[in-house]
Structure formats: C-alpha cells, structure tokens
Amino acid sequence: MAGLAIAALLAGRGQRVTVYERAQAGGKLSRVHAGGLDFSTGPSLFTFPDVWRQFLSRLDEPDPLELRPLPGGLGLHHTPFGPVPLPVPPGHPLSTHWARYVSLVAPLAPHLLTLLTTPPRLGDGAFRRAARALFRVTGPHSSAEGWIRAHGFPAALAHALRTQALNAGLSPRDAPALYALLPALIGPDVFRPANGMGALLETLLDFVAARGGRVLEDSAVSRVGKGQLTLEGGEVVRHDLLVSALDPARLAALRGQPAPSPVARRTVSGVAIYGALDKPSALPATSVVPPGDFGAFRAALRVGALPPDTLALVHADDRRLALLLTAPATGRALDLEHPWVRGQVERVGRVLGAPGLLASAGGAVALTPALYAQGGHPGGAIYGRAPGLWRGGPLHPQPYRLNRTLWQVGTGVHPGGGIPAILGGALIVDRLLREAGY
Numbered sequence: 200m201a202g203l204a205i206a207a208l209l210a211g212r213g214q215r216v217t218v219y220e221r222a223q224a225g226g227k228l229s230r231v232h233a234g235g236l237d238f239s240t241g242p243s244l245f246t247f248p249d250v251w252r253q254f255l256s257r258l259d260e261p262d263p264l265e266l267r268p269l270p271g272g273l274g275l276h277h278t279p280f281g282p283v284p285l286p287v288p289p290g291h292p293l294s295t296h297w298a299r300y301v302s303l304v305a306p307l308a309p310h311l312l313t314l315l316t317t318p319p320r321l322g323d324g325a326f327r328r329a330a331r332a333l334f335r336v337t338g339p340h341s342s343a344e345g346w347i348r349a350h351g352f353p354a355a356l357a358h359a360l361r362t363q364a365l366n367a368g369l370s371p372r373d374a375p376a377l378y379a380l381l382p383a384l385i386g387p388d389v390f391r392p393a394n395g396m397g398a399l400l401e402t403l404l405d406f407v408a409a410r411g412g413r414v415l416e417d418s419a420v421s422r423v424g425k426g427q428l429t430l431e432g433g434e435v436v437r438h439d440l441l442v443s444a445l446d447p448a449r450l451a452a453l454r455g456q457p458a459p460s461p462v463a464r465r466t467v468s469g470v471a472i473y474g475a476l477d478k479p480s481a482l483p484a485t486s487v488v489p490p491g492d493f494g495a496f497r498a499a500l501r502v503g504a505l506p507p508d509t510l511a512l513v514h515a516d517d518r519r520l521a522l523l524l525t526a527p528a529t530g531r532a533l534d535l536e537h538p539w540v541r542g543q544v545e546r547v548g549r550v551l552g553a554p555g556l557l558a559s560a561g562g563a564v565a566l567t568p569a570l571y572a573q574g575g576h577p578g579g580a581i582y583g584r585a586p587g588l589w590r591g592g593p594l595h596p597q598p599y600r601l602n603r604t605l606w607q608v609g610t611g612v613h614p615g616g617g618i619p620a621i622l623g624g625a626l627i628v629d630r631l632l633r634e635a636g637y
C-alpha cells in the first residue's frame with residue numbers, strides 16, 4: 200500500500216516510476232479465496248478519512264471509494280466487566296463516562312490531520328501547535344496504560360480503551376499515551392469502501408497506471424546498492440531515486456547491514472482466519488474479545504510466547520467471517536490445526552455466544568505470522584519494530600531519508616501503521632522529496 204501510494208504521488212509530479220513487488224501488489228492488503236468467496240485481507244477498518252481526502256486532493260482526484268460508515272464503529276468490546284460498544288451510544292449506562300472521556304480528548308481533534316501528514320519538525324508552526332495540543336491532553340503520562348489509569352474510568356470502559364492501544368501494535372503499557380485517545384477520535388469516523396477494502400488497492404493501482412507508473416509483480420529485490428537494485432535472477436537496474444516501502448529490518452538486510460529487532464521490542468503479529476459461513480452471521484459488524492488480563496498478555500508477547508487468552512477481532516459481513524488473533528511476532532506458522540489457534544477460536548466463540556464459530560465455514564484460510572514474515576518484518580510484526588514510548592507519537596524518529604538517493608515509507612517508518620499512517624507518511628515523504636529537489 201505504501202509503495203503504491205508514494206508511486207502515485209511521485210508519478211503525479213512527472214517522475215518516471217517503477218514499483219518492484221516480490222509477489223502480487225497489495226502486500227498485507229490483498230485477496231484470498233475461501234469457501235467459494237473472495238475476502239480482502241489486512242485492514243478492515245478505514246479510519247481518519249481526512250488523510251485519504253488529502254491524498255486525493257494532492258493527486259487532484261475525486262473519491263472513487265464511496266466510504267460508508269461501518270455499523271457499530273469500533274465494535275462491541277466483550278470485556279470481563281461486561282460488553283462495551285465503542286463509541287458508547289447515548290443512553291448506555293457508560294455514556295456519561297464516555298462523554299467525559301471524549302471531552303478530555305476533544306482539544307486534540309482539530310490537530311490530528313496535521314500530526315498525521317506533517318513532517319515532525321519543531322520549526323513548523325502547525326506541527327508545533329499540534330504537538331502542544333497532544334501534550335496538553337496526555338499530560339505527564341507517557342503510556343496508554345498510565346493515561347487510562349489516571350482518569351479513573353469504570354473498569355469496563357477502561358478495559359475497552361486499553362484494548363484499542365493495540366492500534367499501536369503494543370499492549371497498553373508499551374503503547375504511547377496517544378493511543379489511549381484514539382477511540383474518542385476515530386470512534387465516530389470508522390468506514391469501509393462500498394465495494395470492500397480491495398477497492399482501495401484497485402484505486403491505488405489505477406492512480407499509478409494513470410500517471411504512467413509501472414508495477415512489476417513477481418520482481419523481488421535481492422540487493423539494494425547506491426542508486427541500484429539487484430533483482431532476484433541477477434538483473435541490475437539503476438534509478439536516480441530509490442524509495443523503499445519495505446519493513447526497515449528487511450531493507451537493512453538487503454543493504455547488507457545489521458538490523459537488530461529484539462522480540463520484546465516488536466509490535467504484534469497475528470493469525471487472520473477467513474471463512475465462508477453457510478448462512479449470514481448474526482454477529483455485529485465488529486466484535487472485539489480482549490485478553491482477560493493485559494499483564495499476562497504483555498508478559499507473553501515480550502518473550503515471544505503465546506498469550507493464554509489473546510486479543511481477537513471478529514468482522515462479520517453477511518456470510519463472510521474474518522477472525523483476527525493477536526500473536527507474538529516470532530514468525531511461527533500458527534495454522535488452523537495448531538492447538539493454541541483452536542483454543543483461541545473456541546474461546547472467542549464462547550465469549551460471543553457463538554460456539555463452533557467456524558464450524559460451518561468451509562475451506563477457511565489462515566494467514567499466519569510466518570506469512571507476514573515473508574514480505575514484512577522478519578518476525579511478522581505487523582508494524583515492525585516498536586519505537587520507544589516517547590518516540591511513538593509525533594516526536595517519532597524520521598528515518599524517511601537514509602541517504603540522498605535512498606528514502607523509505609510504510610508501516611515500519613511512520614508510527615501507527617494502518618491506512619492513515621501509511622497515506623500520511625507517503626504525503627510527508629512526497630513533500631520532503633519535493634523540498635530535496637525531486
């Protein structure tokens with residue numbers, strides 16, 4: 200996604216662009232076929248659509264996606280203290296606590312787009328104002344856990360908010376405080392394209408092609424040198440600018456450089472299961488089954504062990520069911536027959552009151568950390584290596600420019616990982632490249 204996004208922006212400014220892709224275009228946002236149905240893999244929730252709109256406006260394109268609000272927003276969170284819908288609707292027993300939470304976070308809302316799309320430079324007034332607004336809301340708390348605990352929310356709401364820290368790919372003690380604020384900011388703004396997430400991939404491919412860019416699939420890069428790439432098979436190609444959209448550890452390996460990534464400092468990986476049910480599911484669009492105990496969850500992830508009960512997201516769309524289990528980023532092939540996977544699927548079914556959740560799903564397919572490791576971070580960490588607590592927010596490191604002719608975009612570079620961070624990161628790199636004369 201990141202590679203196609205920056206390719207469209209560069210081609211839109213008249214650059215001659217070639218995208219080299221080791222497999223099929225899309226990476227984690229791809230397609231699988233299960234039980235006679237097509238599924239879009241990877242992202243299910245399209246959040247912060249203003250970043251997408253800014254991307255479109257830079258390309259001078261109308262929006263072909265027809266984004267539609269996803270019923271239930273961030274989903275129904277089945278906490279050990281009772282179910283919590285996020286956002287909490289008016290009239291719900293937690294609604295006054297939710298309103299207090301939203302009002303605490305509100306001063307940050309007008310600055311979010313700036314934080315996602317502006318190079319983090321203290322010389323930039325808009326960035327400075329946005330960072331100031333963030334720090335006023337987070338106060339002295341550096342972690343999501345610290346912020347949530349300090350505000351004395353009821354246990355059920357606090358547990359649901361902790362769960363959303365996983366937007367950072369980290370447990371709440373390791374996620375920056377910013378991630379405790381996200382449900383208030385994205386809760387009312389959760390979308391999906393009318394024709395499914397796959398439409399985002401098709402659109403990005405169209406944007407690149409319409410500007411004369413080439414996308415070469417099944418063209419793996421085996422070495423990155425100064426202004427040149429070696430492709431698997433030995434061909435050497437030269438370009439005056441290289442922009443990597445790979446996980447930084449993978450890029451370092453292609454440059455022959457060490458890239459230590461200790462397990463304790465990796466974002467999570469996952470097992471994504473896609474199944475076609477025999478009849479439409481009665482589950483809401485999104486259900487969230489958090490770990491019972493975040494302490495045990497974190498302790499397991501930090502040593503690369505399988506958590507006793509993990510975070511699970513369930514997306515139901517007519518006969519399509521996607522079940523995403525959070526797993527440590529150790530590159531393991533946790534397939535459908537693995538006892539831990541079976542146990543977690545059973546637990547999720549029990550918690551949702553839907554025993555035998557996948558029993559009627561013919562030919563279910565599982566994407567495992569081993570698969571994510573093939574094209575991403577070597578352990579399959581979805582958002583790559585975790586930055587330090589205080590560097591995971593706006594003051595993140597800026598490894599966009601590795602040297603004059605080698606730059607990078609994508610999940611592992613711009614903290615936050617998902618669609619808005621990837622598109623925002625591509626907009627930032629496009630701006631920095633323009634300033635650098637490209």
Ligand SMILES: Cc1cc2nc3c(=O)[nH]c(=O)nc-3n(C[C@H](O)[C@H](O)[C@H](O)COP(=O)(O)OP(=O)(O)OC[C@H]3O[C@@H](n4cnc5c(N)ncnc54)[C@H](O)[C@@H]3O)c2cc1C
Nearest residue numbers: 200201221226227241242243244419420574609610617618
């Ligand atoms: C199960 C799951 C659920 C998610 N849910 C959401 C969600 O609801 N909302 C959201 O916003 N985000 C979500 N995300 C995150 C989002 O999908 C990813 O962050 C995003 O798709 C990653 O895009 P990327 O371009 O940075 O990386 P990737 O998709 O990993 O792309 C990297 C590309 O580089 C290619 N490549 C690797 N090595 C080479 C090489 N040597 N030569 C050539 N090409 C190479 C790969 O094949 C791949 O295509 C989810 C992710 C997963 C896995």
